[in-house]
Amino acid sequence: MKYCTINCTVKNIEDAKSLSKHLVNMKLIACSNIIPQITSVYNWQNKVEEESEVLLIMKTKTSLYKKTEEEIKKLHKYENPEIICLPVIDGSRYYLDWIDEQTI
Numbered sequence: 465m466k467y468c469t470i471n472c473t474v475k476n477i478e479d480a481k482s483l484s485k486h487l488v489n490m491k492l493i494a495c496s497n498i499i500p501q502i503t504s505v506y507n508w509q510n511k512v513e514e515e516s517e518v519l520l521i522m523k524t525k526t527s528l529y530k531k532t533e534e535e536i537k538k539l540h541k542y543e544n545p546e547i548i549c550l551p552v553i554d555g556s557r558y559y560l561d562w563i564d565e566q567t568i
Contacts, residue, residue, distance in 0.1 A: 465551035468526045473517040473546045480518040492532045493522040494566035525567055
């Protein structure tokens with residue numbers, strides 16, 4: 465697969481905007497959708513937690529995933545951030561071409 469989306473959660477909208485802008489400026493992602501106010505339930509250090517978070521859905525090329533992951537880890541405030549890469553099986557040719565134009 466040539467393209468992928470990367471899901472990542474952050475604590476708040478400011479962190480989401482900052483991370484998204486950084487990755488777009490570096491041309492590692494073409495864009496990021498920011499979905500505010502999701503509720504995450506998870507087990508952390510033997511305790512079930514429930515937190516309000518913000519979800520990022522970032523569009524990029526699969527070849528840029530590792531570099532993008534490294535940048536996210538450098539800037540992310542969580543000890544173990546969610547960084548999940550999902551393949552794009554198909555899509556609008558115009559949109560996929562735009563991803564190519566916007567990324568390195």
